[in-house]
Amino acid sequence: MISLLLVLLGALQIRKYNQEITVAEFDQIAQSDLTTPVSVIVPAFNEAAIIVSTVENVLKLNYPTHEVIVVDDGSTDNTIEVLRQRFNIQQLEKQGDTQLETNPVKAVYESADYPNLVVVSKENGQRADAINAAVNVSRYPLLCVIDADCVMDPDGLLHMVRPFLLDPNVAASSGVVRPSNGLVMKKGEIVARGLPQTWIGLNQEVEYARSFQWARNGLNRLHSMLCISGALLLIKKDVLKEVGGPWPNAITDDIEFTMRLHAYIFDRRNEKDLKIAFTPDAVCYTEVPEKISQYLPQRNRWQRGTLQAVFRNWRMIFNPRYGATGLFGMPYFLFFEALAPIVEVTAITLAVVFLLMGVTTVKEILILVFLAYSVNVFLTLLTIYISERSTQRSTTWKDYWKAVTAIFADGLGWHHLRVFVSFVATFEYFILRRCDLGAPMERKVASPPA
Template identity: 80%
Template sequence: MITILYICGFSIFVYFIALSMTSLLLVILGALQIHKYNKEITIAEFDHIAQSELSTPVSVIVPAFNEAAIIIGTVENLLKLNYPCHEVIVVDDGSTDETICVLHQRFKLQPLERHGATQIETRPIHAVYESPDYPNLVVISKENGQRADAINAAVNLSRYSLLCVIDADCVIETDGLQHMARPFLLNPSLAVSSGVVRPSNGLVVKNGTIVARGLPKSWLGLNQEVEYARSFQWARNGLNSLHSMLCISGALLLIKKEALEEVGGPWPKAITDDIEFTIRLHGYLFDRRNKRNLKIAFIPDAVCYTEVPEKISQYLPQRNRWQRGTLQAVFRNWRMIFNPRYGTTGLFGMPYFLLFEALAPLVEVAAYTLAVTFLVLGLTTFKEILILMFLAYSVNVFLTLMTIYITEKSNQRSTSWKDYWKEVIAIFTDALGWHQIRVFVSLLATFEYFILRRRDLGAPMERKPTPSASI
């Protein structure tokens, strides 16, 4: 029995070392990618994209369900994007609130006869509308079929070969679409570009334009600011350099219409359709039958702002859904794990996602349980346990501090010293407090997924309008 406990303890220690070294590698790779990107870009280049008729037209897709409180601000923001040719397609996915009504009132919608090629099966469409004041705005009203189904409906009716998907609670910088489209102009083999997502809770928006950027006021929101920076600057940026970014955020991505249709579009039954679609997309890109060598780009200065929960009653269900969605996506595509057919995605990306994302909560709770067991049996001392916990805590804080520094140097924003120190404090509270809460919520979600077979999406988060500047 004692031998088994020691073997388990040693295995968890090896797991911790492997996780720490991998995370450090991803931070370094992410920093190198950002440095390379910043050396390549020029302001004149983006001015050319904004003015050139050769820039590829883009269909911007906004799936919306019960978003009456915020949908107008989002649409106004997208209509003002500084891009030579783009259409905005809003899909009301059977909302039970006033979403379609507020769209009618604000944009004076009129029926539109528009039919697209039905490449992807979706729930029935009730009506399609256009706006006489905004000729590049299209609104679709359809039967509820979840977010993925709404995206697929818009894909079928879209005009252009590039599709930008953005969540209904998001706003992006005026030049955001230029930054997303740039790599497609430089690299014909590109299939997808993805940007950075940050909390919008500290934004001030005037007539669809971001006029002030700040941090969330609540500690829960501030901790998510730190968490998002860590996720995008070390995890996704570093992983993408290894062709292993298995979660392209559904809040902001730009994809070739051809690639999306060939993959089959987002899966309507997915708990988190962006994760599942990304993994399936990687399988498509690396499949040996695909000879076009298509690639994915991560754009560190294409920033999308999304509303994050500032109430614990909203935060916990969201993290529960994310964990169940991660498990579903990984095990639905389990054939890719350690499969050389899928290149570094199969040999590194999928094992990383399985071991250090999907199953990480189980390992961490097992470590806590093992530590208590060792103490009770007298196999270790409380001091030794504290030293190990301090080591893990220090590694977490150090890596997050590095990502915050990288964020400050990535041309994403200019943060005041006051806000910078708020983030530093949040790093310490996140590592010792909110992190443990996320772990136990994820453990519960894992139990619900495997034992209770829970597959629902949960209730949508209650929205509040983004603060507007006084005119």
């Protein structure tokens, strides 16, 4: 019932949003000199294979005034050299302020060819530390954080900044993240869109659609969107600094920061009526793993990061001081996200035990399994239907039917694989106290134009 509620709330939110926006409105934002300038932050570690395409993409965004800050977080490959050759970066004397403490900055560069491109080279301190270093050198009051493997739609910033222009109490906004594996790029621009070619990638295409189209969209209506993806965040700089910036020791810094951001909003409710906006037509594409050897470690890290974030902010759970976030959002995230693997594995174990004891029958268990499978398929199909009525519709009927097929396949193995990996990660976090980030994903060079 909760999932259905989120689907309906998400659908209503998208419908309301589509009724309010106009093309002329975004044209005005794009052409106005009064539009708030944005600093786009791109943390990077060993991203030489893809960093040029990402920077080219962000530099070409349709936005009046924005700077791009790339932070090389102690890379051991030739990321800096690649940036130097492509963008003609030259070292500057400035180091930025030190309001957010970070690992030492080795050098700051500026492009001679692109005046709005800044590159920071620093000692390794993980993604959150790199973001904080970029904040220290940023010039503009709004910060957009993306990953080094991301590709943004040309009008993505225009859509994300709209809530700030309409309501001065908006503290942050987020958008939709989708896999980039089916994109074809040419000099930083999207020239063709498609779906991932592997079943692992296609499964994640459906998973991302399900998560962003109704889970986060619906949760945002309930002030309970406790995971703003690190791949796409727009936030006021003064708010990020007051919250303390992303936590450098976080396993998944985006989840942990989002929870602290909600705590900050409610702690200061009497001073500022701050809120978080969700923009369903702002799209950022990120590379997803298409090898099982990369997919499983990623899901392991996400589960450990979720547990760390929830229990680091445990004081918000069932705490009326934090409004709907404390009474609904945090409990939802605790039971339906953080502890879900334990619940599912326990249910499977009890089903086997009851079967062996003769308390239940194979037929009864199969009926329950079929009902659970059917509900999941129905909700995900509803999600795809909502997507098809938005600007994120499939480019071809072939892609549409591939996505539908992946929905039915998800409950026939992939879901159970994720549950098993998450259960192992839960054991590693609580028993083995594992808090490392694991090995970074091997990147693919951007697809050549067709």
